[in-house]
Amino acid sequence: MSSSSPKGLSRIAANRLHKELKEWQMNPPAGFKHKVSDNLQRWIVEVNGAPNTLYENETYYLQVDFPENYPMEAPQVIFTHNPPLHPHIYSNGHICLDILYDSWSPAMTVSSICISILSMLSSSTEKARPVDNDRYVRNCRNGKSPKETRWWFHDDKV
Amino acid sequence: MAEPHNERNASSSVDSDLGNTTWDSGKQNAGSSSSGFDCNICLELAQDPVVTLCGHLFCWPCLYRWLRGHSTCHECPVCKALVEEDKLVPLYGRGNANSSDPRKKPPPTAYSDIPHRPPGQRPPPASPSSGQNHFNQHHAQSSGFNFMGPQGTGAPMAAARFGNFTFSAGFGLFPSLFGFQVHGFPDGNGFGPGYPFGFPMGFHGAARSYAPPAAVSDQQEAKLSRLLMFLGFIVFLYILFL
Numbered sequence: 001m002s003s004s005s006p007k008g009l010s011r012i013a014a015n016r017l018h019k020e021l022k023e024w025q026m027n028p029p030a031g032f033k034h035k036v037s038d039n040l041q042r043w044i045v046e047v048n049g050a051p052n053t054l055y056e057n058e059t060y061y062l063q064v065d066f067p068e069n070y071p072m073e074a075p076q077v078i079f080t081h082n083p084p085l086h087p088h089i090y091s092n093g094h095i096c097l098d099i100l101y102d103s104w105s106p107a108m109t110v111s112s113i114c115i116s117i118l119s120m121l122s123s124s125t126e127k128a129r130p131v132d133n134d135r136y137v138r139n140c141r142n143g144k145s146p147k148e149t150r151w152w153f154h155d156d157k158v
Numbered sequence: 159m160a161e162p163h164n165e166r167n168a169s170s171s172v173d174s175d176l177g178n179t180t181w182d183s184g185k186q187n188a189g190s191s192s193s194g195f196d197c198n199i200c201l202e203l204a205q206d207p208v209v210t211l212c213g214h215l216f217c218w219p220c221l222y223r224w225l226r227g228h229s230t231c232h233e234c235p236v237c238k239a240l241v242e243e244d245k246l247v248p249l250y251g252r253g254n255a256n257s258s259d260p261r262k263k264p265p266p267t268a269y270s271d272i273p274h275r276p277p278g279q280r281p282p283p284a285s286p287s288s289g290q291n292h293f294n295q296h297h298a299q300s301s302g303f304n305f306m307g308p309q310g311t312g313a314p315m316a317a318a319r320f321g322n323f324t325f326s327a328g329f330g331l332f333p334s335l336f337g338f339q340v341h342g343f344p345d346g347n348g349f350g351p352g353y354p355f356g357f358p359m360g361f362h363g364a365a366r367s368y369a370p371p372a373a374v375s376d377q378q379e380a381k382l383s384r385l386l387m388f389l390g391f392i393v394f395l396y397i398l399f400l
Contacts, residue, residue: 019201107236109201
């Protein structure tokens, strides 16, 4: 209970994150590992590429930061270190995925986000950066959050 | 000696822990939905529970905050169906120790910005007819309505309504229907003295054939026919005054 009520999280958000974490520990989504830490507000999640996909045997790390009024607002989810090469993942780790922004719903959980991301990875047919990667990354250079980006969600194939 | 003693202990502990068991499973499984009554937003056992028309359960404060503060359009967080606040169904359960009269309960301090959850939409109470006749009457009513409806005129329908309550009116207005009735009555063994007059023979058979002892369908039937009766009454009033 060392992290029972971290600063920056509302009581509701903290309760819900405790609950999610407990659920995760009992029933983690396949291919993911939560790296144990005291910080309830920032989760680091290890992602293992699914077998028989382009990302098989590759390991990536997701950083999930929760806003104060989570789950009413989406968490910020980015890849850290070496983001996977994917047409919807920018080299700064930002992910173009509608549920993380416009289509967020408070009924979603970290676990369901992870599954969506793994699904996005798994359905990729080519390892490539988004076409506008350089421009976008340049615009984000001063540490902009992907949640401040106005995303276009135009490709529902990958 | 020890065996029955243990057995009794086991069973009594199950009994006394019944409440705790559900509570624990809700807490420990932490949203794995073993209890099935967790709010879809806070993942706790729903407080002031409301159900959307799409069937998804939420705490009223959770859903209210989402609908008013954060959702771009009023949609169900689970399935994105349209959610209208006045169509939410509150759940009034029993056995919550700290809840007195739900209408008088002040909102918890943490939720002071949240208004009361929408009230239940209460249909009028059941009509005070009693026992078996109650059921039979309703069958007869709905049959009558169905039969009269397609004719397109309000008058026979009104007579049918009337017939349920006052025999003389049904008879007086539509003597010809009474003729059917005389023929039909000996057929309908199951119908008590309250059975209304003025219905064609064919429906006696029909009513009897779908009168199984299944209580649930009976209740549904009763509800439906109460609704139909209400509609009929409105039509009747309409005819009287226009």
